[in-house]
Amino acid sequence: MVEVQHVTKRYGSLTAVDDISFRVEPGEILGFLGPNGAGKTTTMRILTGFLPATEGHARIAGFDVFDHPLEAKRRTGYLPETPPLYPEMTVEEYLRFVARINGLPSSEGRRQAGLAMERTRISDMADRFCGKLSKGYRQRVGLAQAILHNPDVLILDEPTAGLDPRQIIETRRLIRELAGDHTVILSTHILPEVSQTCQRVVIINRGRVVAVDTPDNLTARLQGSQTVYLQIDAPGADVVAALQAVPGVARVSEVEGRDGDTGYEVESSDGGDVRRELSHAVVTRGWGLLELRPQQMSLEDIFLQLTTEEPPSDLAQSDDGTAPDAFALSTEEGVHE
Numbered sequence: 001m002v003e004v005q006h007v008t009k010r011y012g013s014l015t016a017v018d019d020i021s022f023r024v025e026p027g028e029i030l031g032f033l034g035p036n037g038a039g040k041t042t043t044m045r046i047l048t049g050f051l052p053a054t055e056g057h058a059r060i061a062g063f064d065v066f067d068h069p070l071e072a073k074r075r076t077g078y079l080p081e082t083p084p085l086y087p088e089m090t091v092e093e094y095l096r097f098v099a100r101i102n103g104l105p106s107s108e109g110r111r112q113a114g115l116a117m118e119r120t121r122i123s124d125m126a127d128r129f130c131g132k133l134s135k136g137y138r139q140r141v142g143l144a145q146a147i148l149h150n151p152d153v154l155i156l157d158e159p160t161a162g163l164d165p166r167q168i169i170e171t172r173r174l175i176r177e178l179a180g181d182h183t184v185i186l187s188t189h190i191l192p193e194v195s196q197t198c199q200r201v202v203i204i205n206r207g208r209v210v211a212v213d214t215p216d217n218l219t220a221r222l223q224g225s226q227t228v229y230l231q232i233d234a235p236g237a238d239v240v241a242a243l244q245a246v247p248g249v250a251r252v253s254e255v256e257g258r259d260g261d262t263g264y265e266v267e268s269s270d271g272g273d274v275r276r277e278l279s280h281a282v283v284t285r286g287w288g289l290l291e292l293r294p295q296q297m298s299l300e301d302i303f304l305q306l307t308t309e310e311p312p313s314d315l316a317q318s319d320d321g322t323a324p325d326a327f328a329l330s331t332e333e334g335v336h337e
């Protein structure tokens, strides 16, 4: 349904997208995962015909987005990073306006606007001004305009970014519902997003595809590296040796904590959870356990791990012992910038 073949995009000397290829099958929800600046938006703008590629080809339902832009666009719904709403129009006026731009006659436009509002559950907002909507509703109106002409393919650029946790859950549910009739590509810079919504993930970093996999396989590949950070009050004691002796611990390293104190990073073997054993070892020695938390991997860590042959444990440490960026391997809701 969607084919991207060796697409490269250069902005002057910067290669934003570097020889990317992937396919999306009909009815599939594909996650396009990568940190900020990875090239997600650029790729999506190329797919939707807003930006020409420097090299390569992209096809929607067999139509090249450059050679047959109208045919390709007719089959594509696009939700950009910021939904293109007109604040002074009501939701219904806006959607009928979009229908008109898409070439639908007035009566058909009214009908499609009504259907799109029903499917995105914004019918009760029909007479609200777009400028007065919450971020969550703006996003839904953005989705409504994307599905208005009943396209085969939906391209959604970070559809849940900036939403609160409840809105995120609702938007994900909505996307999964829409996926029944559409092929969906959604971009995100957080892993929970793809594990909860997508069937397959393309991971990009610095413009290149570094992995294509299912969310389950991906999570499994990353599970070898469970790291726990501890801060312990034990003046003069050999903390490293004590932690090293705890069953299930593979490696202990001293790191500098947030406020200059010494912290410890403990890696367990085979991703086991050794937090109970660690806290027991500390407390039974009469030491103070000031902090104990799982170390979250940053996207950069994950990309390193996916793209090198090194054992994962070597890469799960952060140099400075601080919590890495807003990226969690957990499935908790609301992990976003």
Ligand SMILES: Nc1ncnc2c1ncn2[C@@H]1O[C@H](COP(=O)(O)OP(=O)(O)O)[C@@H](O)[C@H]1O
Residues within 6 Å of the ligand: 011, 014, 016, 034, 035, 036, 037, 038, 039, 040, 041, 042, 043
């Ligand atoms: N119009 C532009 N001109 C120059 N550089 C750009 C432009 N748009 C994006 N870039 C650069 O291209 C890279 C990829 O950006 P983008 O596709 O927006 O990434 P993402 O959506 O994954 O955050 C970034 O380094 C960004 O600064």
Ligand SMILES: [Mg+2]
Residues within 6 Å of the ligand: 040, 041, 042, 081, 157
């Ligand atoms: Mg982007």
